[in-house]
Amino acid sequence: MFRDPVQSLETQPSPSVGAIRPLRVGMIGMGTVGAGTFRVLARNQALIAGRAGRGIEVVVVAARNLARAVGVVGTDVALTNDPMQVATHPGVDVVVEVAGGTGAAREWVLAAIAAGKHVVTANKALLAVHGSEIFAAALEHGVAVAYEGAVAVSIPIVKALREGLTANRIEWVAGIVNGTTNFILSKMRDEGLDFAAALQQAQALGYAEADPSFDIDGVDAAHKMALLAANAFGMPVRFADAQVEGITRLQGLDVACAEQLGFRIKLLGVARRREDHGVPGIELRVQPALVPATHLMAQVNGSMNGIMVKGDAAGVTMYYGAGAGSEPTASAVIADLVDVARLGGTHAAQRVPHLGFHAHAVDNALAVLPRAAVHTRHYLRVPVHSGEQTGAVGAWLATQQVPVAQVQLACDQALPPGTGPQVLVLTGAVAQATVDLAMHALAAHPAVAGPVATLRVEMLEG
């Protein structure tokens, strides 16, 4: 039923004389993203060729489920269930890896590079974990590795950072870069859905990772932020050093209290350039954070993503679009294919560098600042025995070097029935170490009636 990919390619007609021959694509993976990519390539074939200056043809596909794959690609494309056959196929110019994972995918991508093929991937986990090795191999073999689909899918944020904002010294990049968790938070807040039901919907819509704990634990967002930080600051991909917290421990009580204070809670990725005691470093973190309810970032709902970049020349720019899904990811994957199609015979040194900076300009010493050094405003929710202790809590925090910007008692009506009095505090900017020490001591304060909740507050100001 399935044709041998090597034989079937050998029998294909030669490209038309006088025209640049089409870019020949081998695809590994025919799931949500693979199918979307194939569909959009077929639907918009002529306009894509018009932009690329040549055709883009999928010639071979590796899929786990061949019967399902043939339903997507038909019988004119060679099919195999061996990804390595695609990675090393002599009739392929570029390998699109949209299968996911970090083990086998690393082998396929390195094999494709060693065989002199360009690679397009939407696999952020792969690049966050093995990016340094993969980009180094690509440089050695003179091929490109493109990954726009790996970060905030439909939003061309890699291109924006590497090309559109190339004149700028980037100060920070922050945003909502995981569609699944934003979808869950929006459903819980707007429709009162519980966590499990909202996650189930996200999975059914094809937003979630194969292992959804990557989404809800903030790991997927951290993969993406590590890639953005590398492009923004000229540093290696430092995913392993990122501070990561997901949404599983977020309480509905804090969502309600944040609203009372005029804020909304979002799972926010932040990469910020800072000096800590005179040493330059980067805050690289993902956590549920309060953003002002009137801020544009608070209006990014459902599976949408929103990213802000602060550059010294451009100021703040903001990017918004679908953060997950089949064709939104396909849009980015195909944009990368068009870039590859346009490379012609350019030397690697003349191309846009993989991480935005040429190797000699990457600052290998630029490190991620430790959690204790992260400097932000904070939200504190302090359960107390009596509302009359509100002032005492504020005064006590001030004695602990925590700058108190606002302190008030949560209004009972907005809280779930049976909730005791809660003192809500907004602090000024303060080091995490100071907050941690104060929270430790506050737990033993006689006014305090239960565990204190703390979340970061991000004003995202220009």
Ligand code: HSE
């Ligand atoms: N699981 C990812 C998300 C898919 O929800 O954002 C797109 O990277």
